[in-house]
Amino acid sequence: xxxxxxxxxxxxxxxxxxxxxxxxxxxxxxxxxxxxxxxxxxxxxxxxxxxxxxxxxxxxxxxxxxxxxxxxxxxxxxxxxxxxxxxxxxxxxxxxxxxxxxxxxxxxxxxxxxxxxxxxxxxxxxxxxxxxxxxxxxxxxxxxxxxxxxxxxxxxxxxxxxxxxxxxxxxxxxxxxxxxxxxxxxxxxxxxxxxxxxxxxxxxxxxxxxxxxxxxxxxxxxxxxxxxxxxxxxxxxxxxxxxxxxxxxxxxxxxxxxxxxxxxxxxxxxxxxxxxxxxxxxxxxxxxx
Amino acid sequence: xxxxxxxxxxxxxxxxxxxxxxxxxxxxxxxxxxxxxxxxxxxxxxxxxxxxxxxxxxxxxxxxxxxxxxxxxxxxxxxxxxxxxxxxxxxxxxxxxxxxxxxxxxxxxxxxxxxxxxxxxxxxxxxxxxxxxxxxxxxxxxxxxxxxxxxxxxxxxxxxxxxxxxxxxxxxxxxxxxxxxxxxxxxxxxxxxxxxxxxxxxxxxxxxxxxxxxxxxxxxxxxxxxxxxxxxx
Numbered sequence: 001x002x003x004x005x006x007x008x009x010x011x012x013x014x015x016x017x018x019x020x021x022x023x024x025x026x027x028x029x030x031x032x033x034x035x036x037x038x039x040x041x042x043x044x045x046x047x048x049x050x051x052x053x054x055x056x057x058x059x060x061x062x063x064x065x066x067x068x069x070x071x072x073x074x075x076x077x078x079x080x081x082x083x084x085x086x087x088x089x090x091x092x093x094x095x096x097x098x099x100x101x102x103x104x105x106x107x108x109x110x111x112x113x114x115x116x117x118x119x120x121x122x123x124x125x126x127x128x129x130x131x132x133x134x135x136x137x138x139x140x141x142x143x144x145x146x147x148x149x150x151x152x153x154x155x156x157x158x159x160x161x162x163x164x165x166x167x168x169x170x171x172x173x174x175x176x177x178x179x180x181x182x183x184x185x186x187x188x189x190x191x192x193x194x195x196x197x198x199x200x201x202x203x204x205x206x207x208x209x210x211x212x213x214x215x216x217x218x219x220x221x222x223x224x225x226x227x228x229x230x231x232x233x234x235x236x237x238x239x240x241x242x243x244x245x246x247x248x249x250x251x252x253x254x255x256x257x258x259x260x261x262x263x264x265x266x267x268x269x270x271x272x273x274x275x276x277x278x279x280x281x282x283x284x285x286x287x288x289x
Numbered sequence: 290x291x292x293x294x295x296x297x298x299x300x301x302x303x304x305x306x307x308x309x310x311x312x313x314x315x316x317x318x319x320x321x322x323x324x325x326x327x328x329x330x331x332x333x334x335x336x337x338x339x340x341x342x343x344x345x346x347x348x349x350x351x352x353x354x355x356x357x358x359x360x361x362x363x364x365x366x367x368x369x370x371x372x373x374x375x376x377x378x379x380x381x382x383x384x385x386x387x388x389x390x391x392x393x394x395x396x397x398x399x400x401x402x403x404x405x406x407x408x409x410x411x412x413x414x415x416x417x418x419x420x421x422x423x424x425x426x427x428x429x430x431x432x433x434x435x436x437x438x439x440x441x442x443x444x445x446x447x448x449x450x451x452x453x454x455x456x457x458x459x460x461x462x463x464x465x466x467x468x469x470x471x472x473x474x475x476x477x478x479x480x481x482x483x484x485x486x487x488x489x490x491x492x493x494x495x496x497x498x499x500x501x502x503x504x505x506x507x508x509x510x511x512x513x514x515x516x517x518x519x520x521x522x
Binding site: 168171172174175178179181182183185186188189190240 | 337339358359360361363364368369371375376377378379380384387388389391392395396436440
């Protein structure tokens with residue numbers, strides 16, 4: 001009984017890292033641009049398929065191809081931003097959220113259906129030589145690929161943290177989040193900051209998607225689930241805190257894993273509503289960002 | 290150095306500035322005074338490029354600024370302190386100052402500019418590692434001005450730098466502005482504290498209902514009857 005619970009806890013933490021990674025991308029884009037990109041899950045899906053095909057066609061290890069997948073998503077993010085999102089920069093905050101949600105829904109349907117046409121509706125997964133390997137600790141089994149997935153998530157978030165804290169561009173990004181007008185008169189071109197946040201967010205989604213393809217499975221319709229999870233985690237964690245968002249991802253992962261069965265989605269939504277009512281700035285958010 | 294010629298600005302259908310013209314010569318400290326809603330802030334926002342006028346020209350050393358986006362105008366030598374300072378409260382004092390030197394040229398001279406700003410505002414040096422949100426009102430205003438100086442501007446635009454400060458601090462901030470001007474930075478100052486502003490400046494413009502209604506030396510305006518009765522009573 002206790003061992004079963006420990007096992008669920010471990011599985012929850014392992015998947016929670018991916019929730020965190022998916023949510024940090026969404027949260028970064030939302031925090032900087034106030035664009036709520038509800039096609040974020042589809043970006044994960046694209047990342048997943050990219051890793052899958054690179055592995056299937058050229059036998060490149062999915063952990064090795066991660067930088068390529070990230071770069072591909074930077075390109076896709078760039079094109080989507082220029083085509084669809086750039087024109088919404090001058091809207092008021094409310095209208096930005098509304099309009100980007102509508103555009104995002106349309107985009108997610110297009111991407112989903114394209115994926116179904118090109119890749120069929122089958123579930124896919126990447127099975128490497130080491131996919132079955134696991135470590136057993138006190139009777140709790142830890143799959144090696146999922147552990148590696150958690151480690152990659154942590155490395156990505158640490159890199160993002162250092163970028164935001166230590167580089168000039170990162171500081172400009174944080175300044176833009178706080179006060180875009182004051183940032184503008186510092187000489188910061190906020191259009192470029194928005195684009196940068198968008199492509200970084202897309203790249204993080206791509207990496208998360210590739211990890212999903214290795215650790216679990218992908219399908220053309222996976223996007224909506226991931227968008228919703230990322231949204232829940234973003235709200236749980238609160239804006240402006242990378243570590244907060246990551247921990248919120250773990251919290252959601254563990255909650256879903258421990259509750260299990262048909263109750264899991266309900267538990268996630270109850271958690272979501274509780275936070276919205278009791279602590280709208282999120283578990284770890286601050287008012288000043 | 291700066292010339293504004295016949296600027297018209299509308300907020301929707303409502304005129305905010307009508308035919309506003311003014312000049313600031315190199316090395317001057319010029320004040321723009323007038324009642325609330327007269328168009329003082331709007332004028333500054335047009336100069337820094339945050340607002341584009343529907344007609345008229347803004348010239349910096351003879352160069353028209355109409356086509357330049359706001360983030361480029363900083364690099365041309367105009368730096369603005371927005372109303373209320375608008376420092377980045379979640380960033381440290383040092384990070385705020387670093388962002389003031391964001392442009393490529395300013396970034397190269399960052400360390401030198403930092404020493405200069407710390408020499409004017411020693412308090413900022415003591416507090417450099419602190420989050421800007423923890424500063425007092427006076428310190429926030431110092432940081433806002435210091436941040437604007439980090440781009441080594443030729444022209445500094447100040448929007449009500451003394452607003453909301455205790456009288457003693459007002460005097461202190463205005464003294465610092467005089468000192469900055471004495472060190473070679475041209476200043477255009479918007480102040481609601483009319484008497485203090487007029488005592489401080491070489492020259493001032495009076496703006497009402499979006500129009501310039503008076504111009505003269507600070508002393509002359511101080512003795513001007515309508516100004517005495519409107520602002521100094």
